[in-house]
Amino acid sequence: MKLSKALYFGDFVAIPLAIVLLAAAAIYQQGLEGAGLWLAAFIAGLLVWTFVEYAVHRWVYHAIPFFEKFHDAHHDDPTALIGVPSFVSSGLILAVFFAPLLFTVGIVLAGGFASGALLGYAGYMLVHHASHHWTLKPGSMLYRARIQHMAHHYHNTPGNYGVVTSFWDHVFSTNVDRRRRAAET
Ligand SMILES: [Zn+2]
Ligand SMILES: [Zn+2]
Numbered sequence: 001m002k003l004s005k006a007l008y009f010g011d012f013v014a015i016p017l018a019i020v021l022l023a024a025a026a027i028y029q030q031g032l033e034g035a036g037l038w039l040a041a042f043i044a045g046l047l048v049w050t051f052v053e054y055a056v057h058r059w060v061y062h063a064i065p066f067f068e069k070f071h072d073a074h075h076d077d078p079t080a081l082i083g084v085p086s087f088v089s090s091g092l093i094l095a096v097f098f099a100p101l102l103f104t105v106g107i108v109l110a111g112g113f114a115s116g117a118l119l120g121y122a123g124y125m126l127v128h129h130a131s132h133h134w135t136l137k138p139g140s141m142l143y144r145a146r147i148q149h150m151a152h153h154y155h156n157t158p159g160n161y162g163v164v165t166s167f168w169d170h171v172f173s174t175n176v177d178r179r180r181r182a183a184e185t
Contacts, residue, residue, distance in 0.1 A: 010086030045116020
């Protein structure tokens with residue numbers, strides 16, 4: 001979906017705000033005693049996010065026709081401000097990562113877990129945007145991420161579904177690297 005600048009970049013305002021609010025709610029509930037638990041849940045949320053990012057990109061955006069249609073628009077016009085409106089994406093993340101935990105294990109773990117996932121999503125947005133829009137220094141982490149993502153866009157073999165990390169592409173053998181590209185073309 002083509003978005004206005006406010007909706008496209010809205011996550012970068014909404015997500016830090018949500019994380020601060022979730023941390024404040026945890027402190028209000030348990031004081032600083034819950035900080036360790038919150039942090040552990042935060043790291044877990046971040047790690048789980050990397051898999052969600054891979055899974056959604058591979059098995060939803062490149063597999064289910066309804067979503068494929070929207071994602072194809074990004075592949076057709078990679079520098080257009082195309083994406084999911086921030087309130088939808090962040091809302092979905094809260095619905096999946098926060099709500100079920102809130103009613104089972106409480107605000108500290110739920111808030112930490114959701115914050116990790118939200119930060120992971122913001123990281124994905126940033127790395128993806130930088131890959132298509134920024135001038136990047138060869139050798140930097142973002143440059144490597146861009147090379148990976150460009151192979152996703154322009155390589156004949158489908159692969160490199162992970163944007164923030166190529167870890168899951170290695171796990172599921174969907175990593176398309178430059179050497180393989182050179183060997184195939
Ligand atoms: Zn794609
Ligand atoms: Zn892209």
